[in-house]
Amino acid sequence: MSEPLIFKNLSGKVAIVTGGSRGIGREVCLSLAKAGCNVVVAAKTIKDTPSLPGTIFTVAEEVKALxxxxxxxxxxxxxxxxxxxxVEKVVAHFGRIDILINNASALWWQDIADTPMNKYDLITGINSRGTFAMTKMCLPHMAKNGWGRIVNMSPPIRLDPGTLAGHTGYYISKYGMTLVALGAAAEYDGKGITANSLWPATVVESLASKNFKLGDEAMWRKASIIADATMAIISEEDTFTGHMLIDDTFLRYKGLEDKDFVKYRCDPNVEPPRVLDMEWSPEDSRGLFKRGDVKTLQKDMDSSTLEKTIKAKL
Incomplete structure (x- = not known):
């Protein structure tokens, strides 16, 4: 029987979670709160709608209830x-910043030729530039107290053609987030501040996975796997920094076994395919999924033969 994950007591600490109003961000906010951490729910949504349920206010109330x-x-x-x-509001309210979770992100999975420049500007503006700016402004406050944890929700940097094909603009923006983590780790090494990136092996259940029809429950894990991995990273010592982590690989490093991952399945009877951490092969001539505009969703789904192959195997 594997040992349960043990997370650091974060009483008195303050965390900023971008994109915290739903999905992975919300799950991380609640996990932080359960560990005693005060939470800043930083996101755009302030009004609940049928297509975008959850706001910064509803999640803040859930956090306070803990x-x-x-x-x-x-x-x-x-x-x-x-x-x-x-950042100014956080410092004025709490007097400190200890943890930053750069979770907010925009999705665009299309070929270079099918990527309008306004879409490219959107994904880079939110993903890499936004992450850089938020990290830049939080780091001095972490340095002031000699302790900080940064976790960027972005993939390991891999440059094989199969990874980039159909996702070039997106991976430029997401690799930028990873580079911010690696850069912060190097610049603050030995100063009590760590920075790492974290990426799911599978599609994670979220509003995006549902709206963009990224498979179904048989292909998804729950957002709790990302939240648990995030908490485990935060709980590591100051020397654990500069890593590009995959959620289930890292949790296995922490001692979880195959049977422990059943609780993360959306379909309890099916182990989801690790489509976001696949080894590329010459047969993979283009990116796994094409997504980005719900208006062309059916066309995108029809264009990916590899996506169909994976679903057929489930």
Whole structure:
């Protein structure tokens, strides 16, 4: 029987979670709160709608119900003034910043020729530029107290053609997030501040996975696997820094066994395929999924033969 994960007591600490109003971000906010951490729910959504359920206010209330303080802050990561104002509000309210979870992200999985420049600007503006700006503004406050944890939700940097095909613009933006983590890790090594990136092996259940029809429950794990991996990273010593981590691989390193991953399945009877951490082969002539605009969703789904092959095997 494997040992249960043990997370660090974070009482008195303050965490900013971007994209915290739903999905993975919300799950991380709640996990932090359960460990005693005060949470800043930083996201754009302030009004609940049928297509976008959950707001910074609803998650903040959930966090407070767990016995800690929460601060909802509306932030558009494309706007540096919004980021500056967020950090100022956090410091004014809590007096410190200890943890930053760069989770907010925009998705665009299309070929270079099918990527309008306004879409490229959107994904890079939110993903790599927004992450860089938020990290830049939080680091001095972490350094002031000699302790900090940064986790960027972005993939390991891999340059094989199969990974990049059909996702070039997206991976430029996401690899930028990973580079921010690696750069912060190098610059603050030995100073009590760690920075790592974290990426799921499988599609994770979220509003995006549902709206973009990224398979079904048989292909998804619950967002709790990312939250548990995030908490485990935060709980590591100061020397654990500069890593590009995959969620289930890291949790196995922490002692989980195959049977422990059953609880993360959305379909309890099916182990989801590790489509986001696949080894590339010459047969993979293009990216696994094409997604980005719900108006062309059916066309995107029909264009990916590899996607159909994987679903057929489930």
């Amino acid at each position: 016995g800690v303080d929460a601060l909802p802050v509306q932030v558009d990561l494309r706007n540096v003034k919004d980021i500056e104002a967020c």
